[in-house]
Amino acid sequence: MKLLSVRDLVLDIGSTPILGGIDLDVDAGQVLGIVGESGSGKSMTALAIMGLAPTGARLGGKILLKGADLAGHTEAEMCAVRGGEIGMIFQEPMTALNPVMTIGDQVAETVLVHQKRSRAEAREIAGQTLERVELPQSRFPLNRYPHELSGGQRQRVVIAMAIALRPALLIADEPTTALDVTTQAQILDLLARLVDEDGMGMILITHDLAVVAEHADRIAIMRAGEIVERGPATKLLLNLKHPYSKALFEASNHVPARAGPPKNASDEPILVARDVVRDYVVPRTSPFARPGRFRAVNKVSLQLNRGENLGLVGESGCGKSTLARAILALEPLQGGQIFLQDRPVDAPEARRQMQVVFQDPYGSFNPRHTIARSVAEPFHLLGAAAPAGSERADRVALALKEVGLDPKDGQKFIHEFSGGQRQRVAIARALIISPALIILDEAVSALDVSIRAQILDLLAELSDRLHLSYLFISHDLNVVRAVTDRVLIMKSGEIVEEGETAQVFNDPQNAYTRELLASAPSLDEAIARRLKHA
Amino acid sequence: MLTFVAGRFVSLCLSLIVASIVIFIVIEVVPGDPAALMLGLNAQPDTIAALRDQLGLDAPPFIRYFSWIFGLLSGDFGISYTYRVPVSDLIGDRLWVSVPLAIYALLLSTIVAFAAGLLAAIRRNSGADLSIMGVTQLGVAVPNFWFAMLLVLVFAIWLRWFSAGGFPGWDAGFWPAIKALTLPAIALALPQASILARVMRSSLIDTLDEDYIRTARAKGLTRAQVLWRHALRNALIPVLTILGLQFSFLLAGAIVIENVFFLPGLGRLVFQGITQRDLIVVKSVVMILVFAVILVTFLVDLAYGAADPRLRKNR
Numbered sequence: 001m002k003l004l005s006v007r008d009l010v011l012d013i014g015s016t017p018i019l020g021g022i023d024l025d026v027d028a029g030q031v032l033g034i035v036g037e038s039g040s041g042k043s044m045t046a047l048a049i050m051g052l053a054p055t056g057a058r059l060g061g062k063i064l065l066k067g068a069d070l071a072g073h074t075e076a077e078m079c080a081v082r083g084g085e086i087g088m089i090f091q092e093p094m095t096a097l098n099p100v101m102t103i104g105d106q107v108a109e110t111v112l113v114h115q116k117r118s119r120a121e122a123r124e125i126a127g128q129t130l131e132r133v134e135l136p137q138s139r140f141p142l143n144r145y146p147h148e149l150s151g152g153q154r155q156r157v158v159i160a161m162a163i164a165l166r167p168a169l170l171i172a173d174e175p176t177t178a179l180d181v182t183t184q185a186q187i188l189d190l191l192a193r194l195v196d197e198d199g200m201g202m203i204l205i206t207h208d209l210a211v212v213a214e215h216a217d218r219i220a221i222m223r224a225g226e227i228v229e230r231g232p233a234t235k236l237l238l239n240l241k242h243p244y245s246k247a248l249f250e251a252s253n254h255v256p257a258r259a260g261p262p263k264n265a266s267d268e269p270i271l272v273a274r275d276v277v278r279d280y281v282v283p284r285t286s287p288f289a290r291p292g293r294f295r296a297v298n299k300v301s302l303q304l305n306r307g308e309n310l311g312l313v314g315e316s317g318c319g320k321s322t323l324a325r326a327i328l329a330l331e332p333l334q335g336g337q338i339f340l341q342d343r344p345v346d347a348p349e350a351r352r353q354m355q356v357v358f359q360d361p362y363g364s365f366n367p368r369h370t371i372a373r374s375v376a377e378p379f380h381l382l383g384a385a386a387p388a389g390s391e392r393a394d395r396v397a398l399a400l401k402e403v404g405l406d407p408k409d410g411q412k413f414i415h416e417f418s419g420g421q422r423q424r425v426a427i428a429r430a431l432i433i434s435p436a437l438i439i440l441d442e443a444v445s446a447l448d449v450s451i452r453a454q455i456l457d458l459l460a461e462l463s464d465r466l467h468l469s470y471l472f473i474s475h476d477l478n479v480v481r482a483v484t485d486r487v488l489i490m491k492s493g494e495i496v497e498e499g500e501t502a503q504v505f506n507d508p509q510n511a512y513t514r515e516l517l518a519s520a521p522s523l524d525e526a527i528a529r530r531l532k533h534a
Numbered sequence: 535m536l537t538f539v540a541g542r543f544v545s546l547c548l549s550l551i552v553a554s555i556v557i558f559i560v561i562e563v564v565p566g567d568p569a570a571l572m573l574g575l576n577a578q579p580d581t582i583a584a585l586r587d588q589l590g591l592d593a594p595p596f597i598r599y600f601s602w603i604f605g606l607l608s609g610d611f612g613i614s615y616t617y618r619v620p621v622s623d624l625i626g627d628r629l630w631v632s633v634p635l636a637i638y639a640l641l642l643s644t645i646v647a648f649a650a651g652l653l654a655a656i657r658r659n660s661g662a663d664l665s666i667m668g669v670t671q672l673g674v675a676v677p678n679f680w681f682a683m684l685l686v687l688v689f690a691i692w693l694r695w696f697s698a699g700g701f702p703g704w705d706a707g708f709w710p711a712i713k714a715l716t717l718p719a720i721a722l723a724l725p726q727a728s729i730l731a732r733v734m735r736s737s738l739i740d741t742l743d744e745d746y747i748r749t750a751r752a753k754g755l756t757r758a759q760v761l762w763r764h765a766l767r768n769a770l771i772p773v774l775t776i777l778g779l780q781f782s783f784l785l786a787g788a789i790v791i792e793n794v795f796f797l798p799g800l801g802r803l804v805f806q807g808i809t810q811r812d813l814i815v816v817k818s819v820v821m822i823l824v825f826a827v828i829l830v831t832f833l834v835d836l837a838y839g840a841a842d843p844r845l846r847k848n849r
Contacts, residue, residue, distance in 0.1 A: 050752060052748070052751055052752065075756070076756070079754045079755070079756050080754065081754070082751065082752055082753065082754040083752065083753040083754030083755075084754055087752070088752040090745060090748065090749060090752075092745055095744065095745040095746060096745045096746055096748075096749045097746055097749065098746040098749075098750065098764050098768065099746070099768065099842070099843070099844060100767050100768055100841060100842055100843060101764070109750075109753060109755070109763070110753045110754070113753065113754050113755055113759065114754055145843040145844070147843070147844045158749065161749070161753055162752070162753075
């Protein structure tokens with residue numbers, strides 16, 4: 001008997017079908033990877049199995065856990081299953097823990113709601129479980145609060161809560177998406193170890209084909225509430241059949257075609273930074289202490305040439321976004337200088353020559369402005385030279401056309417667009433005053449892989465045609481490898497390695513760079529490994 | 535935790551010092567001669583001079599400020615100009631009315647708001663929610679002195695359950711005193727309870743949407759367990775903020791309400807002090823009210839620290 005068999009699972013919210021007949025099987029000790037883009041229904045499938053679908057959802061079909069149909073369970077019976085038979089972990093470790101409860105109490109609670117045990121016994125089990133997820137009691141006592149832990153450590157606490165009672169099935173919904181690559185690798189290894197030790201079945205839900213390629217025994221690929229392809233991982237990956245699976249695979253490995261920078265690019269530096277220092281004041285620890293200082297960027301120097309794509313890679317907190325803000329002259333420097341075309345970046349002439357595209361396509365537009373107004377906004381940098389009247393409208397229309405949108409879209413509002421289209425609008429806004437440099441701060445990180453591939457193609461084409469320089473800031477090594485000419489690796493406010501992208505990726509010199517590259521899940525390497533074993 | 539309390543305490547002392555300076559400047563330094571002001575337009579120059587001498591107004595402001603502060607610290611609030619008795623005695627008597635009234639109103643509003651906000655949040659968009667929201671909307675809008683008169687009309691004049699005003703004193707027994715404070719407390723509590731209930735509702739609704747609530751459900755907690763163990767404590771944090779802010783409005787409201795119900799409290803004392811230009815009384819009562827507000831803010835800050843472990847560090 002299968003550990004979990006889902007048969008013809010249907011879910012509607014109102015009159016909108018969300019899931020249209022899902023069939024899944026999970027065996028004990030095996031990992032089922034569910035891959036899909038946003039809106040494919042992969043998280044909803046998990047919530048339906050947990051009996052936690054949103055209110056108003058109507059369910060159909062069978063969810064058999066060890067032969068018992070969960071779809072027929074009452075709420076009280078489901079409460080016994082959740083946390084007891086099935087554990088679940090979520091995407092966002094920073095908010096998944098109750099901020100006013102200690103980690104020990106939160107893990108012990110799993111035990112207390114399911115078993116008649118004393119508080120002391122429950123805390124004992126909590127301590128042992130935290131040890132199992134590699135949070136040793138000596139460094140992470142039970143009375144720690146969530147805010148005292150990092151994202152990766154918090155995710156370990158969430159995992160401890162889910163596995164405290166050694167459930168038969170663990171559902172991990174994008175467990176590492178919000179984490180840095182090195183932390184991601186550790187958490188995925190931990191999950192694999194727990195599956196092995198406890199003979200637990202696991203459903204690993206992710207948007208990242210590389211993650212399932214490395215860790216899953218079986219794979220299901222979802223789109224629009226349906227499974228388009230499923231099978232044993234190796235067999236499926238080596239011979240993708242469904243056109244959508246193939247497209248997803250292509251997009252995950254997409255390398256945009258680019259002519260690259262002109263031959264004599266290094267003679268024409270656009271952006272030069274010398275010994276840039278950026279300190280933050282941290283809150284005082286007592287009323288009489290002096291406020292401390294935190295050095296976010298420590299003596300960073302860089303040069304970016306005309307038409308060049310320069311990558312800036314590092315994990316969260318390494319100072320890469322602070323450096324971007326410094327280059328944009330949004331914050332004062334505590335040392336060093338930054339020049340754009342030989343002018344200090346805070347000079348109005350320099351600011352006209354650079355624009356930025358941010359990560360969040362939802363938060364970076366004023367929802368009450370039309371697209372045309374948003375896109376035309378950088379014109380204020382030109383002062384009296386800004387075009388007016390029909391010329392202004394023409395320039396907006398041209399910018400929208402450049403990024404593949406219809407000039408008529410200018411009259412619409414931002415909520416009428418999808419995430420990928422919004423990022424196109426953001427690029428149009430950056431292009432409108434024909435800058436020399438565009439800073440792309442995690443500009444494709446929030447996008448689905450297929451959309452990401454389109455945006456990367458667009459960026460490459462624009463860079464070639466308009467001789468644009470990009471500072472491409474990202475935590476995603478695969479993307480940086482695909483689109484940049486040179487790369488800087490940043491750690492703790494310093495550049496630890498820099499060089500030609502291909503050279504740095506093929507022959508990293510710095511220990512941290514090597515660790516970073518080893519941690520990043522790679523589809524090619526995973527498939528090569530599977531080929532060898534097959 | 536100790537640094538947190540110490541930090542809050544330092545800020546309490548600083549606020550008190552700043553408040554005392556402001557009160558002193560407004561009443562004694564800025565507009566002309568307090569003695570002339572207190573005696574009115576028709577006063578003789580020698581009477582004014584005598585009062586100036588009695589008030590010590592000829593000394594430099596710096597000295598006067600410190601003698602006032604040291605007087606306050608040693609319990610010497612000066613002699614009331616109109617009553618001719620020590621201000622400390624006047625205040626002492628009236629505290630026995632005003633403090634119980636404030637606590638009564640605060641308890642009433644908190645309990646009612648907690649229950650109403652909780653019910654409205656867990657039965658979102660139900661009939662109960664809609665009626666609670668409607669009533670609280672009215673409660674915020676209705677002026678409390680008008681509501682007080684309405685209460686008198688209904689419960690004292692028509693139903694004759696309560697007396698229309700006055701206070702028998704605690705010597706008459708606990709229950710008669712409480713009974714006399716009930717209508718004023720309800721009138722004071724209504725706007726507070728309305729605002730608090732609305733804050734409680736929206737805060738709880740936000741909290742129930744948080745990721746950690748979903749995590750707790752995934753652990754196998756029932757809806758009720760999630761509400762009591764995880765949602766309430768987090769939802770109370772913003773409610774505490776409003777509670778602290780509302781306290782000063784409650785004191786201001788008490789000045790009006792004590793007059794409507796003829797209660798011999800601090801509010802009536804300061805009101806009489808102002809109309810009779812008894813600046814010595816006004817100065818001290820205002821300082822006491824400021825002290826009460828700052829003390830409540832301090833207590834709310836401590837409650838914050840207890841409720842939210844994130845605040846105990848680096849603040």
